[in-house]
Amino acid sequence: MTSYLSLRNKLLETRAIRKLFRALGIDSQQYRLLLDLFRTLGSRQEFMGTKLNLNKAVGFYFALSLLISLAVFARLPLQVYLLITLGYNMLLLFLVVVQDASNSLLNPAESSVLAHQPILGSTYVAAKLTHIFVLVAAFVFALNLAPAVAGLYLSGTRWYYPFSHLMAAFLAGLFIAFLVCSLCGWLFLFVAPAKLKNAAIWMQLIAFLAPVFLFRLVRFSLEERALAGVTAKAIGSSWMPWRWFVALGLLGHSRYPEFSAWEAGAGCMMTFVLMALGFRAFQKDYLINASTLVQGSARSTIRSSDWSSLGLFIGRLTGGQSGRGAFSFASIMLRRDWHFRRQIFPFILAVLMSLIGPIIKGAIASPFVQAQGFSLVYLIPQAFGFLSIVACSMVSYTAEPQGASLFIALPVGRLRPLARGVYLSLWIPIVGVPHLFLLVSCTWLWGVKDALLFIFFSLSLVSLYLSLMLLRIEGLPFANPFRVSVVSDMNVIIPIAIVLGAIISGLQWLLFHRVALVFGSAVMLSLLAFVTAHINLGKVESEFAKNLQLLACPPQTILKESE
């Protein structure tokens, strides 16, 4: 690390860099200080943006790239292999960078600390962008090292193929980083500061749809192979960025069929102009704009509807006013907490897409009509199970943990009503309301009997999932600063949950051969859900108690002098 820092400092002292910085209005001393600051904050996990610990993330992506490298055994043409590996690289980076850039540039909480210091917006943005680009470089290397070396196995590759592959991948990575950051700039240009944070969520949602395009890309690539040589039409014209980088990776090898340098050049120019315009938004007044948006929210005044009879019922169900209070607090924060929303929205979108698409196509057959084979309906409880994993994992964290002080002064003797209130605030949107909608649509599709029985089964199963996931709640709702390890844990839990979900869906298919069996198991599941919830609420209660102690008396952390 010391050698990296001294190399970086030497580079910053070169005449060319100093000249460039002067032209761009960047103060090199402050730039260096800010880079050090972002690195320190990242290592101490103050940034939400970097999410995973960098080393862990690099390891994870390297393991993923080993799998992708197996594509060489399919004996694909070189350009198809490059298209798959670089396309995958670009889409994955797009997902990562969108998250990181929106955290760094559209919600820079640190701007409130730095806004009154004499720092030019251009210096601050340059340091921010460098921080993002360093992450991108690390990810690109991890994602491409194995595919670049494995590419030598393909026929027609020369000894220097790994270098041309890596060069194309790095340029593609840089392109993605520039593209996403300039997109943030465009948001700055056209969206009012008060609405920027919401706009960032939408940008991330759109990015989440990117894998859909990945599937299309792979399909096209396979078609391309089948058509043996007819390539250009299937993967878009030379205006498309991924073709530029594939063409670069092919340098010194075979020529990319039907690649037009003129079209690619024009595409590059247009993109460059669009990016430059986006970056202009970050000039000079960026810190002022950023500090305005940190205080902003889409709606500054909100009148809540008065559901007093529901509140009364919730109060009775949870065992007191404190339960009602916890329920309304958590329900409101589930809708309004920026951090929670941006974590859960992509999953909600995925669940909706998996349900709405088949419904529109009329592909959802009743699970009781076995002649129609495996019905997509079996996946519904699992989809809501995923939501419960994410919601329970995220519910304790917020971008504004200072609000947790409200819990410290509470004279709460029993925490059980509080735990029940939080449980209900999750149960209603994840289990209750969706199943009400499903009941209506399933009745319309399959008739009352099938719909009622299926909804009873699904409701019981999802309730059981939620009861189990209560163990993921790690403290009072929306009371703790976001922990990086939550996302790293999710990266392990979600793949396991996908496998388990597939097994359970298969078992459901077997179960649904007999109506009596379905009814019996639904009763069993609902009882199990009740008992599990009862037991796990006790654990939630003790998590709340631990959290209260921690909030009242935070641990002392003493660090040695760095110099």
Added chain:
Amino acid sequence: MLKTIEVEGLRFRYHTADVLHDISFCLERGQMVGLLGANGAGKTTTLKILTGILPPGAGRVRINGFSLPEQALEAKRIIGYVPESPGVYESLTALEYLQLIGRLREIEENRLKEKILTLLEIFDIEKQRFSRLATFSKGMRQKVLITAALLHDPPILLLDEPLTGLDVSTSLIFKDLLHALSQEGKTILYSSHILDVVEKMCNRVLIIHQGSLIADDTLDSLKNQNKGGSLEEVFRQLTQAGSTTPTVSRALGAMKL
């Protein structure tokens, strides 16, 4: 006298709400001026605009001749600002935080170290300098923020409720320090809603009420004009707050509902 802060026809809007309407005032070198107003009157917004954090909606703002927001960078170099909410990087230690601020302000390394240690010692948090700011109490964070504002020896100090959370002895030290700084020729704008403190420390007062500047005068003159004894009474008359007795009765009633 040299004008250090000039504000003319300042207006500001947050979303759809008008926060400041047509505010004009002028501060000179060596003046210590109190900025008074109820919660939400617009004091913090005024200070944020003077600091260059927020852009003025309309009007002219000049700091030592530097026009805002065009010359915000130059203005920020000569301002020391203690914000109302103690926002800090919680994962940095007090020393790291202050070193960062000092280096951003280009203070020479040896001088910076000496300044930090001396000020932390004066504010009695020298021993905690290696502790993360996340573990600091409100008052300790305030001490760090005050130290950060004083590090570069700024000619203009903008203080937003600087005594919040401070212990008695530190408050006394800080108040005396402000007097000394004012005598040295520094301009100090001291925002607070605690009238007693402003009355004791400042000889001139600006009162903002619902976004408008309703008074700008010396304490004595304000007292004479409003036939009031204390600043509290002057404030009450100017803001037409009236007697607090009926409000107190209503509050008591509400508590016993």
